[in-house]
Amino acid sequence: MSLYDQAHIRNFYNEYAERETARWDKSIIEQVKLHVHQHYLHQHLKQKDSILELGAGSGVFTELLTQYTSNLTVTDLSPVQLKLNKEKANKDNYAHRIKNWALADICDLSKFKNNSFDKVVCYGGPLSYVFDQKIKGLTEIKRVLKPNGLAFIGVMNLWGTVNEYLNKIILPVPKSDNEKVMATGNLHPSSFTASDHHCHMFTAEELKNDLEKVGFRLLTISASNCLSVSRQKEVEAIRNSREKWEYFLDLELRACQSTGMVESGTHLIAIVQKKRN
Numbered sequence: 262m263s264l265y266d267q268a269h270i271r272n273f274y275n276e277y278a279e280r281e282t283a284r285w286d287k288s289i290i291e292q293v294k295l296h297v298h299q300h301y302l303h304q305h306l307k308q309k310d311s312i313l314e315l316g317a318g319s320g321v322f323t324e325l326l327t328q329y330t331s332n333l334t335v336t337d338l339s340p341v342q343l344k345l346n347k348e349k350a351n352k353d354n355y356a357h358r359i360k361n362w363a364l365a366d367i368c369d370l371s372k373f374k375n376n377s378f379d380k381v382v383c384y385g386g387p388l389s390y391v392f393d394q395k396i397k398g399l400t401e402i403k404r405v406l407k408p409n410g411l412a413f414i415g416v417m418n419l420w421g422t423v424n425e426y427l428n429k430i431i432l433p434v435p436k437s438d439n440e441k442v443m444a445t446g447n448l449h450p451s452s453f454t455a456s457d458h459h460c461h462m463f464t465a466e467e468l469k470n471d472l473e474k475v476g477f478r479l480l481t482i483s484a485s486n487c488l489s490v491s492r493q494k495e496v497e498a499i500r501n502s503r504e505k506w507e508y509f510l511d512l513e514l515r516a517c518q519s520t521g522m523v524e525s526g527t528h529l530i531a532i533v534q535k536k537r538n
């Protein structure tokens with residue numbers, strides 16, 4: 262039986278509601294992570310691209326995507342998140358740049374034709390929520406992309422989560438429970454009962470293998486953050502100087518891509534291309 266419980270994830274995000282919107286504003290470290298995610302969009306998106314956003318949530322990335330195109334389809338599994346996405350677009354005046362909002366599970370994109378998007382953006386971990394259905398999700402992403410099209414994929418990272426939340430993990434969680442999570446990468450009732458947030462945390466090697474299995478060309482793999490992990494005060498101090506801040510962000514982007522550091526942050530980001538045939 263599959264570990265992916267669609268109803269649980271949908272309900273989780275329906276109930277999570279506005280808290281999802283606040284996710285990126287929690288601290289300066291989240292702002293650094295946001296910068297890293299956005300960097301890759303700015304690097305690769307082109308004006309007038311046709312873009313499909315998956316697991317869009319309340320729309321932190323949606324707004325950025327509308328700077329590039331009005332050929333944008335915004336989707337999510339959760340009707341509440343999709344409604345919040347629409348409300349934000351109306352409030353912040355970019356709704357006219359969105360072609361369509363639709364409910365969709367990344368494992369079933371059957372409402373979209375083969376080869377129909379230049380770019381697919383799947384940031385914030387939708388692939389982590391589908392557990393053993395991840396290859397199905399990746400195959401669907403590849404199917405709807407045009408040849409040479411790019412996908413931006415963000416998943417939760419196992420060692421990076423330990424790196425960022427060491428005290429929250431090692432002090433309250435018994436070793437035997439934690440070892441089940443480390444062995445499977447799964448926050449799921451089958452391995453760990455203490456969290457209602459079910460997700461799979463990837464290693465970089467696992468993600469690379471999965472992308473290869475589906476036939477994607479890997480252009481970039483990056484951590485969501487690295488130098489900034491657990492350094493809130495230091496990062497706040499750097500923020501006081503514009504020049505130092507810009508240099509820090511540049512170093513952070515480079516560190517996130519370095520082989521030894523790619524598993525430092527809570528998320529892994531992969532930019533992949535659909536090969537021509």
Ligand SMILES: C[S@@+](CC[C@H](N)C(=O)[O-])C[C@H]1O[C@@H](n2cnc3c(N)ncnc32)[C@H](O)[C@@H]1O
Binds near residue numbers: 318338365366367
């Ligand atoms: C952590 S939020 C990320 C939102 C936004 N992309 C961001 O990065 O800020 C995860 C989103 O993925 C959606 N989601 C979870 N599983 C999904 C699935 N199987 N298919 C599509 N969306 C999914 C959730 O409803 C939620 O809105």
